[in-house]
Amino acid sequence: MSLFRRFIPIHMKLHSYSHSYSARSSMDNYFLRKRRKWPLSPYKTKWQEETLTHQFAMQKLVESTANRSPKIHLLSILIDSFSTYxxxxxxxxxxFILKTVTKNPSIWDEIPxxxxxxxxxxxxxxxxxIFTYLIKFYGDSNMTHLAYEMFFTMPAFRCKPSVKSLNCLIWVxxxxxxxxxxxxxxxVKSQLLNIWVEELTFKILIRALCRIGKANNAVDLLNLMVNSxxxxxxxxxxxxLSTMPEVKDCDGVEIWGVLEEMRKLGYSPKRVDLCNVIRFYVKNEKGIDALEVLNKMKMSGMVPDVVCYNLVLNGMILEGEYSNADEVFDELLVLGLNPDIVTYNVYINGLCKQIKMVEALRMLGCMEVLGCKPETNTYHTILDxxxxCGMLSSAKEVFGQMKSKGLQLSSHIYGVIINCMIRNGExxxxxxxxxxxxxxxxxxxxxxxxxxxxxxxxKGSFSEVMELLSIMVTKNVVPGIRSWETLVQVFSSAKEERNVEVEGSSGTKGAK
Structure with missing residues (x-):
């Protein structure tokens, strides 16, 4: 029996050994607590009285603020409320009163x-x-210079600024x-106040640099952050990485080098990051580089999604690499990815650029079968x-499909069809x-x-011409040079015909 007892935890042994004792002692403690008169601390009582007094004063301040007259300043109400108690x-x-003032622009002059x-x-x-609230308030109210002054005057109010208020000012x-x-x-000035930046400070600055398109500077700051x-x-x-495709001046920017630097720092890029790298290359007309990134993704075991393929497909078509575009589109299908409306629109645009209109119309029909409904942009590309190509009959048919399906038409679509009819003499x-x-x-x-x-x-349809001119005047459309030249020629020829008729009739009368 003693052998088993050695393996029982000590707190379990005590509990089993003293069960009856603990039950009796807890009952004694209950009666002891029930009848004992605890001495009251004078210090604690005074503190409780002060707390209660401040609560009453604060309650009076809240009530007086809600019912105040516009002519009375909130500072006077605060002083009176606490003087009462x-x-x-x-x-x-x-x-409390600062928050109340900031919510009413008509009394902002009370803040100073x-x-x-x-x-x-x-x-x-x-x-x-209090100061972080005011700094943020000034920033939201387009009074950033006051936020700047507020931060550096904090010591005058017996408040030592910390990195928290510094971050607030930098964010503003x-x-x-x-x-x-x-x-x-x-x-620089914050160092004189013995304030040292923290991780959040770096993040705020990097986000700001990304927002204004300074991606290279953001990378430098990221290196400094890690080295610190x-x-x-x-x-x-x-x-x-998501900001770099939006950079306007891309001279000297090498996004793949940036990605490699991040890898050295210990970052493992995700699919969305490589997708942004592809987007960067496509936007800067480097479709072959985008295709290379796609291949590197597959080699690393990462499965590209349809967005990556759409970007690469668009890059190939923009650069006229149509054979590569066909391979990318086929690969997308082989991998079992479902093409979306962007995929079809981009691929159909490539077919139209190659003047493969029969294939484009066939692809339009495939979209319907595969459950991807064509949108206005799809029809717009095909109509263009x-x-x-002068295929007016097919264009009329596609235009009729748009009407029957209730798709949103546009002035551009109408203009494309009408101009084609004009060129064909209809x-x-x-x-x-x-x-x-x-x-x-x-x-x-x-x-x-x-x-x-x-x-x-x-054609000699002058009544229709006058009607069109009337529409142009009503819609404030200025006739082009061709219209004026045509009208001048028509009216000149009409005038000559009238002159010939007049001369002919006068000659006939003279002979008589």
Whole structure:
């Protein structure tokens, strides 16, 4: 028996051994607590009285603030509320009236009075949260210069600034697109106040640099952050990579080198990061580099999604690499990825650029079968291609499909069809479709009016010409040079015909 007892935990042995004793002692303690008279501490009582007094004063302040007259300043209400209970105002009381003032723009001029009273009359150490609130308020109200002054005048209010208020000021300066040189001045001056930056400070600065397109500077700051002993933040790395495709001046920017630097720092890029690298190359007309990144993704065991393939496909088509585009599209299908509307739109655009309109129409039909409904942009691309190739009958058919499916038409789509009809000499259909276009609320371009007016004049349909000119005047469309030249020629020839008729009739009368 003693052998088993040695393996029982000590607290279990005590519990089993003293069960009856503990039950009896707990009952004794209950009666002892029930009848004992604890001595009251005078210090604790005084503290409780002061707390209660401040609570009453604060309650009076809240009630008086809600019912105050617009002519009475909130500072006066605060002083009166605490004087009633013969106690000094607390920092929370000042924080309350400052928040109340900031919510009403008509009394913002009371803020300096309140701060002046805190600095010259009160003796407490003002909490930092009051100033961080005011710094953020000034930043949100486009008074950034006051936020700047507020930070550096904090010691005058018996408050030592910390990195928390520094981060708040930097965030305000960066949010309002302040000059980065001023931000650097703040960082330099903060060292004189013995404030040292932390990880959040770096993150705020990096985000600001990314927002203004300074991705290279953001990478330099990221290196400094890691070299200073702070942890590498994956979200910051992703932010930098997502910003680089939006950089306007890309000279000397090598995004793959940036990615390699991040890898050296210990960052493992995700699929979305490599997708942003591809987007960068496509935007800068480096489709082959984008294709290479796609291949590196597959070699590393990462499965590209349809977004990656769409970007590479678009890059190939923009550069005229149509054979590579076909391979990318086929690979997408072989991997079992479902092409989305972007995939089809990009691929159909490539077919139209190659003047493969039969294949483009076939792809349009495949979309319907595969459950991906074509959108307005899809039809728009095909209509452009058909009209550019002079395939007017097919263009009319596609245009009819758009109408029957209730798709949103546009002035550009109408203009493409009408101009194609004009080039093919189908004057009456073009005239009727232009009227339909105007009735739908779309405004034809001047070049469309010019072409149609020219054909109508040649046909001798002057009443229709005058009607079109009336529409142009109503819609404030200025006729082009072609319209004026055609009208001048028509009226000149008409005048010559009248002169010939007049001369002929006068000669006949003289002979008689």
């Amino acid at each position: 013969e106690c000094d105002p607390t920092p929370n009381a000042y924080y 009075l309140i701060l002046d009273h805190i600095g010259k009359v009160e003796k407490f150490e003002t909490p930092e949260y 300066l960066c949010k309002n697109n302040y000059d980065l040189r001023i931000v650097l001045q703040v960082l 002993g702070f942890n590498l933040d994956g979200n910051i790395c992703s932010l930098i 291609g058909l009209c550019r 004057v009456d259909e073009a005239y009727n479709l232009l009227h339909e276009m105007v009735d739908m609320g779309f405004l034809p371009q001047s070049i469309t009016f010019d072409g149609l007016i020219g054909l109508l004049c040649k």
